[in-house]
Amino acid sequence: xxxxxxxxxxxxxxxxxxxxxxxxxxxxxxxxxxxxxxxxxxxxxxxxxxxxxxxxxxxxxxxxxxxxxxxxxxxxxxxxxxxxxxxxxxxxxxxxxxxxxxxxxxxxxxxxxxxxxxxxxxxxxxxxxxxxxxxxxxxxxxxxxxxxxxxxxxxxxxxxxxxxxxxxxxxxxxxxxxxxxxxxxxxxxxxxxxxxxxxxxxxxxxxxxxxxxxxxxxxxxxxxxxxxxxxxxxxxxxxxxxxxxxxxxxxxxxxxxxxxxxxxxxxxxxxxxxxxxxxxxxxxxxxxxxxxxxxxxxxxxxxxxxxxxxxxxxxxxxxxxxxxxxxxxxxxxxxxxxxxxxxxxxxxxxxxxxxxxxx
Amino acid sequence: xxxxxxxxxxxxxxxxxxxxxxxxxxxxxxxxxxxxxxxxxxxxxxxxxxxxxxxxxxxxxxxxxxxxxxxxxxxxxxxxxxxxxxxxxxxxxxxxxxxxxxxxxxxxxxxxxxxxxxxxxxxxxxxxxxxxxxxxxxxxxxxxxxxxxxxxxxxxxxxxxxxxxxxxxxxxxxxxxxxxxxxxxxxxxxxxxxxxxxxxxxxxxxxxxxxxxxxxxxxxxxxxxxxxxxxxxxxxxxxxxxxxxxxxxxxxxxxxxxxxxxxxxxxxxxxxxxxxxxxxxxxxxxxxxxxxxxxxxxxxxxxxxxxxxxxxxxxxxxxxxxxxxxxxxxxxxxxxxxxxxxxxxxxxxxxxxxxxxxxxxx
Numbered sequence: 195x196x197x198x199x200x201x202x203x204x205x206x207x208x209x210x211x212x213x214x215x216x217x218x219x220x221x222x223x224x225x226x227x228x229x230x231x232x233x234x235x236x237x238x239x240x241x242x243x244x245x246x247x248x249x250x251x252x253x254x255x256x257x258x259x260x261x262x263x264x265x266x267x268x269x270x271x272x273x274x275x276x277x278x279x280x281x282x283x284x285x286x287x288x289x290x291x292x293x294x295x296x297x298x299x300x301x302x303x304x305x306x307x308x309x310x311x312x313x314x315x316x317x318x319x320x321x322x323x324x325x326x327x328x329x330x331x332x333x334x335x336x337x338x339x340x341x342x343x344x345x346x347x348x349x350x351x352x353x354x355x356x357x358x359x360x361x362x363x364x365x366x367x368x369x370x371x372x373x374x375x376x377x378x379x380x381x382x383x384x385x386x387x388x389x390x391x392x393x394x395x396x397x398x399x400x401x402x403x404x405x406x407x408x409x410x411x412x413x414x415x416x417x418x419x420x421x422x423x424x425x426x427x428x429x430x431x432x433x434x435x436x437x438x439x440x441x442x443x444x445x446x447x448x449x450x451x452x453x454x455x456x457x458x459x460x461x462x463x464x465x466x467x468x469x470x471x472x473x474x475x476x477x478x479x480x481x482x483x484x485x486x487x488x489x490x491x492x493x494x495x496x497x498x499x500x501x502x503x504x505x506x507x508x509x510x511x512x513x514x515x516x517x518x519x520x521x522x523x524x525x526x527x528x529x530x531x532x533x534x535x536x537x538x539x540x541x542x543x544x545x546x547x548x549x550x551x552x553x
Numbered sequence: 554x555x556x557x558x559x560x561x562x563x564x565x566x567x568x569x570x571x572x573x574x575x576x577x578x579x580x581x582x583x584x585x586x587x588x589x590x591x592x593x594x595x596x597x598x599x600x601x602x603x604x605x606x607x608x609x610x611x612x613x614x615x616x617x618x619x620x621x622x623x624x625x626x627x628x629x630x631x632x633x634x635x636x637x638x639x640x641x642x643x644x645x646x647x648x649x650x651x652x653x654x655x656x657x658x659x660x661x662x663x664x665x666x667x668x669x670x671x672x673x674x675x676x677x678x679x680x681x682x683x684x685x686x687x688x689x690x691x692x693x694x695x696x697x698x699x700x701x702x703x704x705x706x707x708x709x710x711x712x713x714x715x716x717x718x719x720x721x722x723x724x725x726x727x728x729x730x731x732x733x734x735x736x737x738x739x740x741x742x743x744x745x746x747x748x749x750x751x752x753x754x755x756x757x758x759x760x761x762x763x764x765x766x767x768x769x770x771x772x773x774x775x776x777x778x779x780x781x782x783x784x785x786x787x788x789x790x791x792x793x794x795x796x797x798x799x800x801x802x803x804x805x806x807x808x809x810x811x812x813x814x815x816x817x818x819x820x821x822x823x824x825x826x827x828x829x830x831x832x833x834x835x836x837x838x839x840x841x842x843x844x845x846x847x848x849x850x851x852x853x854x855x856x857x858x859x860x861x862x863x864x865x866x867x868x869x870x871x872x873x874x875x876x877x878x879x880x881x882x883x884x885x886x887x888x889x890x891x892x893x894x895x896x897x898x899x900x901x902x903x904x905x906x907x908x909x910x911x912x913x914x915x
Contacts (some may be wrong), residue, residue: 443637446604452653453703454626463651467642 279533286526291519298523305527326528328501329509330491332416336505337484340420344480345473348428352435365452366436370429380426381493388418388494409495412502417517419491419503426490431476438472439465482539485532506532555616555706555739556583557602562611564597564763571597573763574611579707579741579756584733587743588750589760589786595743599759602741603709604628608777615706631700632709635716636690639684645671645695646680654705663702670698673735690721697732714749726752728794734827747787751775759783781907784833788863792833792901799828812871814849816895821902823910830910831903836878838862838899846890851875852883867891 249264264306281295286305288298313320355366372380387393388408389466395405408414443467450460488507491497497504497512504512510532516527557579559672564572572594587595600606602613604625612619620628622902627739631652639648653663671677674694675685684692693713700708713729714722730753733740750757751771759766759774759782766786767779778784784792795807797816806819809832816832824830844850851869865877865885885891900911 232773387887443636443638445634445636446640448625449632449634449638449699450651451605452603452630452632453699454629455651456626456655459655464640528780 251274274398282526282529285521289523291521293522299522305523306531308524309527309531323524325501325504325513326506326509329504329506332501332503333414333485333487333505336420336487336503337481340423340487341477341480341484342429343420344424344431347424347434348431349469349473351428351432354440355432356439358434366433369432372426373429375426377426377489378493380422381490384418384422384425385494410499412499415495415499415503419487419495422494423484423487423490427480434472434479435469436478438469441470454511461470471546475543478539478543478546481537482543483533485539531540556581556614557707557739557741558612558614558617559598559602560612560614562598562601562613564594564596564601564606566595567610570609571763572601572608575763575765577758577765577768579739580773582737582739584740584742584753584755584756586750586754586756587741588745588747589766590779592805593760594763595745595760597763599632599709599711599741599743603630605632610810619655622852625863628778629706630709631703631705632692633696633700633705637684637696637711637716639692639695639699641684643683644680644699645676645682645684645687648684648695649680649699649702652699658897666702667698670701673701673732674698685747689717690725693725694846697729700735705738707741710740710742712743712745715744715746722749729753748789751787757787759786761786777909777912778833778901779909781831781833781903784901784903786910788835790878792835793839793875793877794831794833794903795872796831799824799826800829801826810882812872814872816848818897818914821911822904822912823904829905831907833901833903835899836876838896839875840894840896841877841879841883842892842894844892846894847894849875850890850892853889853891855887856883856885858882863890867893 247262249260251259284295285298285301287302288295289301289304290297292298307337309326311322314325315327316322318324318331321327328548351369355362355369359365375383379406385392389395390405393515394408405543406414407495408418446464446468447542450464486507487505490512491503491505492508495503497508506528508523510525510528511530513521557637559575559577562572562575562577563570575598575767587598589595597606602607604620604623604627608621613621615628617628633711640651643651649667649670650663650702653666660827667680671680674697676691676694676698679687679695679726684695685872686706687695693716696713710729714725717725724750729742733753742749742753754771757766757771758768761782767774767783769777771787774783774787778787781794785794795811797811800808800810802808802817805822806817807821807826809818809830811832847871849870851867851872854868856866857864860882862880863883863885865879865883867875867877869890875893877891897914900914901912902914904910
C-alpha cells in the first residue's frame with residue numbers, strides 16, 4: 195500500500211489539464227478529490243509508522259536505518275535457516291533418542307565414524323551402515339545419468355525451439371509446463387501411468403505384449419525415477435539455455451555463413467562456446483538439484499523395490515523421522531555430509547557464474 | 554575478378570514487395586555503392602547478393618552462373634557487417650583464420666595469409682587480442698581483414714563505417730579507397746551517406762523505395778540527375794529545389810513563377826506555359842550580384858562561416874529555404890538582403906512527375 199499523494203489534489207493548478215473540454219476536467223478533479231479523501235485514512239495510518247522510526251533514527255542516526263529495515267528478514271532467516279544449521283551440527287555430535295539437545299548424550303564424532311565405517315568404500319555391503327552407502331551409490335548413479343541426459347535433452351530441445359518452427363511459442367510452453375507442477379503431482383501422474391494396471395501396461399497388453407511390473411524391477415524403477423525427474427525439470431533448464439541461445443547475436447551466424455562454415459562447425463565453434471556460461475550454470479544447478487532428489491521419487495517408488503531407488507535425502511528422512519527408532523544424531527551427521535557436498539557444488543556454481551560475468 | 558548481375562530481382566515479405574524488379578550489373582573490379590535513405594532496400598539488396606536473403610523472382614548471377622539456389626557459404630563472397638560481427642570468444646587471429654580453416658587450408662598458408670592481411674591493415678600487434686579489447690576502428694579493420702584473407706570473389710560492405718565517429722569515418726574511408734586500389738577486387742558497398750558514396754564509388758546506385766532511381770558515376774549523378782530524388786539526395790548541402798508555374802514571357806521565352814519570384818528562361822523543349830515544374834540549382838551555382846542582375850532577392854536567415862567557405866541560408870518572396878554557397882569569407886548578418894543570380898547553365902528542370910526535363914539551360 196502506497197499513500198496516495200494528496201498534494202494539490204484539491205486545486206486545479208495543473209496547466210496541462212486546461213483543455214477545450216471543461217466537462218471532463220471537472221470530472222477528473224472530482225475523482226481526484228474523491229481519491230484524496232479516501233486516501234486520508236491510509237496516509238494517516240502510514241504516518242503512525244513515522245513515530246517509532248523517527249525515534250529509532252534519533253538514537254541510531256541515518257546510517258543505522260538500513261540495518262533496522264533488514265532486521266525483520268534477518269531474524270526470520272536466522273531463526274529458520276542459520277540456527278537450525280548449527281543445531282543440526284550439534285545433533286550430529288550427540289546420540290540417543292531424546293529430541294531436546296540438553297537431554298542428549300555428547301558422543302563426539304561417533305556418528306560420523308559409524309557412517310564411514312567401511313571395509314571397502316566401493317562395496318556398500320562391507321559398510322556398517324550399508325543403507326547410507328547404498329543411498330550414496332544410488333544418488334551417484336542417479337545424478338550421473340540424470341544430469342547427463344537432462345543437459346543433453348535440454349540443449350537439443352532449446353536448439354530446436356530456437357529455430358523458426360511452426361507453433362514455437364506453444365511448444366516452449368508445453369516443455370515448460372511440467373516445471374509448474376508440484377513434484378508430488380508429477381509423481382502421482384506417472385504412477386498412474388506405470389502401475390501394474392496403469393495406462394502404459396494397458397497399452398502394452400492391447401498391442402499383444404506382456405505387462406511389465408515397473409516397480410518390482412530395480413532397473414525399471416531406477417529408469418523411471420530418472421525419466422520422470424528429467425521430464426519434470428527439463429523445461430527449466432531448456433529455458434536457461436534458450437535465453438543463452440537468444441543472446442547470441444544473429445550477425446555471428448550470418449558471418450559464419452559468409453565464412454562458409456558447415457552447420458556442425460557452427461555448433462561446435464560458435465554456438466557451444468558462446469553458450470558455455472549458460473551450460474555451466476545448467477550443469478551445476480542440475481547437479482545440486484540431482485543430489486537433493488527426494489520428493490518425486492519417494493512418491494513414485496517409495497525408494498523401492500528394496501532400497502533400489504533410495505537416495506541420500508530419503509535415507510536422512512527415514513533415519514531421522516520414519517523409523518521406529520528415530521536416530522536424530524545419525525540423520526544429522528548424514529545431513530552434514532550432504533551439506534558439504536552441496537556446498538562444494540554451490541561454490542562451483544558461483545565460480546561458473548562469475549566467469550559468465552567476465553565474458 | 555568477378556562480375557555480378559541482377560536481373561529483374563524482386564523480394565517480397567508475404568504480400569509486401571520491398572524490392573521491385575531491379576536490374577543491375579556490377580563489373581569486375583568495380584567499386585559500386587548502393588546509396589539511399591533508410592528503408593530504401595539497399596541492405597536487403599546486398600543481403601540478396603550475399604545469399605542471406607532469398608529472392609521472390611528474378612536472377613542473381615555471379616560470373617554468369619545463376620546462384621539463386623546457391624547458399625551464402627558457397628557463393629564465395631565475403632561480407633563486412635555494420636556490427637562487425639566478430640566472434641567474441643576468438644582472438645583476432647582466430648577470427649581471421651576461421652573462414653580459412655573451414656576450407657581445410659594448410660596451417661602454414663593460413664598463418665601467412667592472416668599475417669599478410671594483418672600487416673596490410675596495420676593490426677599485426679592486435680592478433681592475440683579478443684575483439685572486446687579493441688576500439689571501434691580496430692574492430693572494423695579486423696572485420697575487413699577477415700574478408701580479405703579469404704580472397705573472395707567480391708567484397709560486400711554493409712554500412713561498415715556507420716558505427717565510427719566522424720573523424721575515424723573519414724580516415725577509414727580513405728583507407729578503404731586505398732585498399733580497393735591495392736587489392737582491386739569487386740566491391741559492393743552500402744551506405745546512407747552520400748558523401749561516402751561520392752568519394753568511394755566507381756559507380757553509384759541510388760535506391761528509393763525498393764527501386765533504382767539512377768545508376769551512374771558519381772559526378773554524372775551530381776551533374777545530371779535523372780529525377781528530383783537523385784538531385785536532392787546527391788550533394789551536400791542539398792540542391793535547392795523549388796516548384797514553379799510556367800508562364801509565357803514577354804521576351805519570347807518562358808518564365809518560372811515561384812511565389813513573388815519570376816525567373817526568365819529561353820524556350821525549352823517539353824515545357825509549355827501552364828505546366829508545373831520543379832527547378833533546381835545547387836548552392837554553389839548561385840551568384841551574389843546587384844539588384845539589376847538579380848533573379849531573386851532574399852533575406853539571410855543565418856549563415857555558417859567555415860573560414861574557407863560560407864553557407865548562407867535565406868528565405869523570402871515565397872522561398873522558404875534557399876542555400877547559397879560562397880567561397881571565402883563573406884560578412885553578412887541575419888536580415889541582410891541578398892540579390893542572387895542563378896547560373897542558367899547549371900540549372901536543372903524537372904517535370905511534374907519528377908523526371909528531369911533538362912540539366913543545364915543554354
